[in-house]
Amino acid sequence: MSDLPSIAIVDANNFYVSCERIFDPRLEGKPVVVLSNNDGCVVARSQEAKALGIDMASPWHSIAAEATAQGVIARSSNYELYGDLSARTVELLGRYTSSQEVYSIDESFIRLTGTPPQVSAIAREIRIATRKLIGLPVSIGIAPSKTLAKLANRGSKTAPALLGVCNLAAYSPAQLTSILQSVEVGQVWGIGGRTAKKLIGLGVYTAAALRDADAAGIRRRFGVVQERVVQELRGIDCLPLEEVHADREQIQFSRSFAIPISTVPELQEVLSVYTQRASARLRRQNSLARLMRCYASTSPFQDEHVTHAVSLAFPDPTDDPVVIYRAALTALGPQLQAHRQYVRVGVSLHEFSSRDTHAALDIFDTNPAPFAAGDVLDSITAKYGQETLGLGLAGFKSNRAWTMRRNMVSPRATTHWDELATVFAH
DNA sequence: TCTGGGGTCCTAGGACCC
């Protein structure tokens, strides 16, 4: 038995639903779904909801009647709650490893060392701890590469006998091949719908067949990303753990509206709010942006779907909400047409530099220090909340008909004093 | 009436330069 380091992926089961259940135990054992922003699509389902045949990404409006008749309970997404429970889970996992990559809101890769039985024992301990200390059920897949760990993670969920932990090191080469033969090629991490279709056309139907395919040929036909998948399936670790969470390389803020917008002043208001939110994220990671893209689009589900998009460079990299808003308005404003029914606006920032580096280069700048509107906004909203203060049109809260629809949202039970859970004694 | 949002990486192709 080898004593090599293994990669484990720890993944919370039906994460958003599990978060909702922690603070509302009445949801336990019932079919529950969580909806995307705007109460648009299903983005998380409990086991019971999956069993009823509710698909991921189903538009809620088209299934709501039937689902509620079947007893399905829907919740609007409550990202503040999920984010907080996610952070607690990350901290807990950190106690079991020296090397951790936070891959998404509900998944971490961690490195575990020991013999296969030792590693599996640690994984079982983690499972018990997350359930007991945070309230979340998790599944754990363990293997020599990330891609195989993801595959093991699927196995840990589909085979109840494994009790939520699947360590591929526990299987013989023949058993491993038979496991890979049972996985469709499109289920492999990194192989999406398009590539899967092409692979099937070439006769590559399963994970085992992809593992045994000619790596150079795969590279020629599909590129380096897919070639790495082949190597990873062979147990060769090609995708290192990204331990330090690097700053973002782009920041987007985009939302669909509860109702379409067709007046220019309202679009200006939206741009004002979105540019302020995007620039706040930029300042949080201490970056300046050189490039911005903005777009406004009508519904892709209607005739005459249009998108107006602009891309613009700032003369000097900036994080100033006033500069960014004015630039967005100047560039996108002339394209907006009052008779259109816009359903979505997006702002994205790119090409970052560090705020500190830029300041150091700026010593010969003769302009007096400008009013740092961004810093003032940040310190006030940090203390009193996101909605307390805004610049210009974003400062008014009245009559914002376009904001998100969130009709079934749960309390932010861990981050707001006035929304704490209430316990009743009987 | 009602269809999410935020990322990453890679590649192709045009513009430009020498």
Next chain:
DNA sequence: TCTGGGGTCCTAGGACCC
């Protein structure tokens, strides 16, 4: 009339992920 070739930078878009 004749009319190269290679390198780099930039951007848009594809594909994938959760």
